[in-house]
Amino acid sequence: MIELYTWSTPNGRKVSILLEELGVPYNVHPVDIGKDEQFAPDFLKIAPNNRIPAIVDRDTGLSLMESGAIMFHLAQKHGQFLGAAEDFPQVMEWLMWQMGGFGPMLGQAHHFLQFNPEASDYAAARYGTEAQRLYGVLDRQLGGRDYVAGAGRGAYTIADMAIWPWAARFEWHRVDLRAFPNMREWYLRIADREAVQRGYQVPVFAGEIPRP
Ligand SMILES: N[C@@H](CCC(=O)N[C@@H](CS)C(=O)NCC(=O)O)C(=O)O
Incomplete structure (x- = not known):
């Protein structure tokens, strides 16, 4: 059993989406940041860094x-999404x-x-430009692919699950996803997954998933 400490933010949703995709039981402990x-x-x-998400894996006491370490641990433990x-x-x-x-910027x-x-006009320009650049990087990577990593058209992995909840804040980034068509298709493909829809609303309902 996994104890999940989380809040309704992109980093928190990465782990709840993965747990829903894995279909493993978990208890949610809301940490209202x-x-x-x-x-x-x-x-x-x-969580010695005072940030969500964090887990306790009661099977091992770990x-x-x-979030990246948590996702890797869970994916490796269950042999899925790598x-x-x-x-x-x-x-x-x-x-x-x-x-x-993509997360920190x-x-x-x-x-x-x-x-x-x-x-600060300077800060707004700096992070606005960086957001556009990062979306461009992802859009190019997704050209001719369904998922960000893997041979051929790619495989759905923890890399997609880590990136997607941040992309779901595209409105906050002042990004029009229609300007990044490969990324928009990928975003909607993942948004349509039932596990993603459940994981997005952990620990509290936070409105519908934005659809560009
Ligand atoms: N690198 C960390 C970042 C975690 C993080 O920044 N979490 C945010 C929510 S998305 C948080 O807990 N913020 C609380 C604060 O800033 O005090 C991870 O990926 O888990």
Whole structure:
């Protein structure tokens, strides 16, 4: 049994989507970051970086923070969503691209474009331009493919599940997904999955998935 500590954000949804895709049982522990619950001493014991998501795997006693590490652990444990053996380096490449770029840069875009757009023209331009660049990178990767990693048209893996919840905030990034047609098709393909629809609404219903 997995204990999932999460909130309704892109990083949190990565793990709830994967758990739904795996179909494994899990208990949800909401950590409302709007109320600073991520700083509670009990949560710190599980997540030393004070951020969601985190899990405790009760089968082994392992506690883990960092969504990429959690996803890799769960996918490896259940032998799913890592693609074929020869796909593995590319799955990691795009998972790391999300962890190092598509997540952190777009997280800054949320602050400077969505929450405080008047604060700094420089910051808004910097993160707005970077968002457009990252969407362009993904759109090019998805040309002629169904999923980001894997041979041929690709395989649905944790790399897609890591990137997709961030793409679901395209409106906050001031991105018109119609300008990135390969990515839009990929986004809608994943949005149509029932497991994704369930995982998106963990731990609380947060409105319908945006459809460009
Ligand atoms: N690299 C971490 C980032 C986690 C992260 O930034 N989580 C956000 C929500 S999406 C959070 O907990 N924010 C609380 C805060 O900023 O205090 C991961 O991928 O798990």
